[in-house]
Amino acid sequence: MSDYIPFAAPCFDTAEEEAVLRVVRSGWVSTGAEAQSFEEEFAAYIGVAHAVALTSCTAALHVALKAYGIGPGDEVIVPTMTFVATATSVVHAGAAPVLADVGPEHLTFDPDQVKSLITERTKAVVPVHLFGRMAAMEPLRELCDSHGLTLLEDAAHTLPARDGDAVAGRAGDASAFSFFATKPITTAEGGMLCTDDARVADEARRWSLHGLSRGAVNRYRPGHSAAYDVDRPGHKYNMSDLAAALGRAQLAKAGRLHARRTAIAEVYLRELAGLDRLELPAADTATNRSSWYLFPVRVHGHRRDAFRQRLHALGVGTSVHFEPLHRFTWLRDHVVRTGQGFPVADAAADTLVSLPVFPAMDDAAVSRVVAAVRRAHDEAGR
Numbered sequence: 383m384s385d386y387i388p389f390a391a392p393c394f395d396t397a398e399e400e401a402v403l404r405v406v407r408s409g410w411v412s413t414g415a416e417a418q419s420f421e422e423e424f425a426a427y428i429g430v431a432h433a434v435a436l437t438s439c440t441a442a443l444h445v446a447l448k449a450y451g452i453g454p455g456d457e458v459i460v461p462t463m464t465f466v467a468t469a470t471s472v473v474h475a476g477a478a479p480v481l482a483d484v485g486p487e488h489l490t491f492d493p494d495q496v497k498s499l500i501t502e503r504t505k506a507v508v509p510v511h512l513f514g515r516m517a518a519m520e521p522l523r524e525l526c527d528s529h530g531l532t533l534l535e536d537a538a539h540t541l542p543a544r545d546g547d548a549v550a551g552r553a554g555d556a557s558a559f560s561f562f563a564t565k566p567i568t569t570a571e572g573g574m575l576c577t578d579d580a581r582v583a584d585e586a587r588r589w590s591l592h593g594l595s596r597g598a599v600n601r602y603r604p605g606h607s608a609a610y611d612v613d614r615p616g617h618k619y620n621m622s623d624l625a626a627a628l629g630r631a632q633l634a635k636a637g638r639l640h641a642r643r644t645a646i647a648e649v650y651l652r653e654l655a656g657l658d659r660l661e662l663p664a665a666d667t668a669t670n671r672s673s674w675y676l677f678p679v680r681v682h683g684h685r686r687d688a689f690r691q692r693l694h695a696l697g698v699g700t701s702v703h704f705e706p707l708h709r710f711t712w713l714r715d716h717v718v719r720t721g722q723g724f725p726v727a728d729a730a731a732d733t734l735v736s737l738p739v740f741p742a743m744d745d746a747a748v749s750r751v752v753a754a755v756r757r758a759h760d761e762a763g764r
């Protein structure tokens with residue numbers, strides 16, 4: 383199956399190879415100058431004052447919540463249609479995630495649902511820019527302002543995305559990005575916390591490195607004091623220079639990677655239009671631009687898993703984003719409230735299939751996906 387089109391693959395070239403070699407040969411591979419440069423470059427790219435490079439988006443969500451002082455007794459509203467880390471990071475902070483159903487079009491937060499779940503315990507709202515399309519931030523901002531809540535963006539799928547004047551990563555009080563292997567840019571594993579608030583960035587840094595007052599690179603430098611203090615039981619979430627070097631090389635071409643994802647999405651939107659049992663995602667508009675991290679289609683009238691199997695047999699890898707959180711055992715047992723239902727997420731969930739949309743796909747691969755989807759769709763209709 384050498385010509386099998388995987389669901390996703392990273393887009394590396396000599397820039398990433400040279401970046402990794404540079405660090406390997408430098409004599410320092412843990413958090414240091416590369417991580418600092420990546421933070422500065424990323425902050426400038428998003429347009430925020432501070433960026434903290436971490437081992438994952440999960441870590442970024444976790445230390446952001448800690449930095450805002452959110453913990454035991456507090457509630458944080460998250461959508462059910464997301465990856466589990468959006469909710470478990472709240473649990474790691476000691477607080478309680480509260481699941482909200484989503485709106486039918488983009489499957490992102492429905493602000494009325496969010497509003498109905500706010501209690502005196504609520505401390506934060508975490509919108510997920512699902513698939514790369516921004517959640518509607520304006521109503522959420524108003525809700526958070528009027529109730530004194532923190533607005534923390536789960537921006538794992540975006541780089542870049544925008545909705546009018548709202549830019550993913552700087553539309554909330556803080557935001558968390560993912561650099562997991564399949565994400566718009568990757569460091570193999572990694573994440574970034576962004577904020578304009580210097581206090582939040584400092585707190586997050588402390589929480590992410592054992593509560594230490596000074597990182598290793600500053601203690602090991604010739605002539606520098608080895609002394610440090612510990613003012614809290616922190617975690618171990620600092621990004622290595624090796625990962626940061628990969629991130630810098632990826633960030634330098636983020637515009638090109640996004641343009642390619644957008645071009646592939648446009649082909650799918652054009653070539654797959656009009657299939658009666660296939661619902662396509664909404665197209666970009668002049669003001670609302672997706673990162674096209676994912677290209678989710680909804681398959682109606684026949685079994686989603688059989689459709690995926692057929693695509694697999696035709697040489698096309700796919701994935702599913704997401705099984706809603708309220709269906710997982712632990713969340714059902716510990717998070718879902720008695721009588722709580724999620725009809726919109728449930729109606730969409732069993733129909734979703736994510737097609738390959740990674741920038742390394744050439745035009746021939748894109749055409750093969752189109753042909754395979756058309757064939758699987760037609761066969762399933764017989």
Ligand SMILES: Cc1ncc(COP(=O)(O)O)c(C=O)c1O
Pocket residue numbers: 437438439440441464465467468510536538539559560561562572573
């Ligand atoms: C919406 C969302 N949030 C958070 C995460 C967690 O990202 P990471 O693997 O970098 O911790 C993911 C990962 O896929 C995700 O899809």
